[in-house]
Amino acid sequence: MNGQYLSRRQSKETPRTAPKGERLATSAMIASLDAEGRKTIAAPFGHALVDLAKDRDDIVGLTADLSKYTDLHVFAKAYPDRFYQMGMAEAVMISAAAGLAREGFTPFATTYAVFAARRAYDFIIMAIAEENLPVKIVCALPGLTTGYGPSHQATEDLAIMRGMPNLTIIDPCDATEIDQATRVIADHPGPVYMRLLRGQVPDVLSEYDYKFELGQAKLLRDGRDVLFVSSGLMTMRVLDAAKALQKDGVDCGVLHVPTIKPLDTATIIAEASKGGRLVVTAENHSVVGGLGEAVAATLMRAGVFVPFRQIGLPDAFLDAGALLTLHDQYGISVKALTASVKGWL
């Protein structure tokens, strides 16, 4: 974890020169961040929703001018009369989703995580969550998945949303999980906030015979030395890190926790209680208020005292720039997190 002291925002007065040779551009495509040669699947959320909607007249889609950037355009094209372009107006998008839910529909509302968690919070909590309405809020650009800077980087969305009663929170890992989770949350009777990876999304979990179940953590691999407890795209990362560490003789388990709330405390406690392992949480989110602190509190409440470390983003406004650089800089790339774990052993 690097701190605010490394931030480029501290050196505004220093002139810069263009880089020579290979250039890393600012990119928002998640596939560009992943291991080379990994299989990807296009727009898993949009296609899953279209598939679901075939048999479900109650499913409608809303967006606040971000259908193309949340893969909802796939649904809009398939079901134009069930798609509501609400304009650049998150408050009315969320409120209208509440109104549609009151009339018996199951709305999927999409925007970026920053806009839902920050701007639309009051409408989500009072118009939707307080009455436990089945609105699904699906948000792209979770954590550090854009180099645009804090306006687009939802580094604290889970911290914000975890305080909301009734709300189920999902941080899916990959295309397989997004496909499965979309179908599962459509059947859930209450409100859901789901982080979304969009565009060409890496497919990792299909090789683990994986099945998403709401509120269930899944042990993807076992290991004697380290137990990673991870969510979202960091599960891809720790799976890769586990393979790398294996070569150095470090045996790592991976417990994937896609449902941030309600947290599968029973599985987390059971796995962490198997002694002799360093527990390392890994999340694409601030170290404040996300999975790491939720796991720490769970273990403390249960009286499970184990060596514990957090991999996550610093409590800071992050830099703009190229994602590959930023992930290294903030310690969430495979290389960086592997180095962190080695240092802790």
Added chain:
Amino acid sequence: MQSNVSLARRAYAIRRFALRMGEVQGQGYIGQALGVADVLAVSYFHAMAYRADDPTWEGRDRFYLSIGHYAIALYAALIEAGILPEDEIGTYGMDDSRMPMSGMAAYTPGMEITGGSLGHGLGIAVGAALGLKRKKNPAFVYNMLSDGELGEGSTWEAVMSAVQWKLDNLIAIVDFNDQQADGKTTAALAQMPEVGRWSAFGWFAQEVDGNDLDAVVAAFDAARHHDVAQPRVIICKSKMCKGVPFLEDREITHFVRVEPDEWTKALSILDEGKPT
């Protein structure tokens, strides 16, 4: 003189129930309740379709109260409509009451949405109006909001959205009494032109004296029967504490102070003016 005696009796009854609830707590948003009683009488006893014994009847017109603190007024209307029982008046604002001080859908039959966080109701109404159209349900959605809520940006998002979707099944009722928590609404954020800005956005807009029953009836009729595919708004200029002159004359505030011995006095003054 009101020409519509039956509605005048309803408005009187709403005022009386509200005063009795205020007496229970020794406080309450009685100024607003007395001011808006005529508009509620027209809503529930002239304009809206509903079934008192089945508050969630699919064919009902929806009434969304976004001004949570006006709950005392809506409870009074719901009692008069037979949706809430009169004998629960003594529970108003008490522990375990179905009638909390700020209106919530989960607590009260006939209370459609949870209000109180201002600027939410019109947006929810937009979604409900879209949903009713999807179901080809001809019901109207009424949203009662306050002049103060016109200061919330979200209200204007909803104003634009309702026009975009041509929501001719949406009727906004603005209770314009020019009072908010810190003083005059018009002294806090620009409210002019009161009607013209709604029409500029594309709404069918009317302004009426919210305490003139005949005018309110005419405005509701015009809003319901207007044949252009656009949302409708009725701006009701109402007088705080209407119907109880000694309170009307009191320094007008958002939260009208009533002394313990004054509730009985207010009730008897109201009764003196009971429509016959």
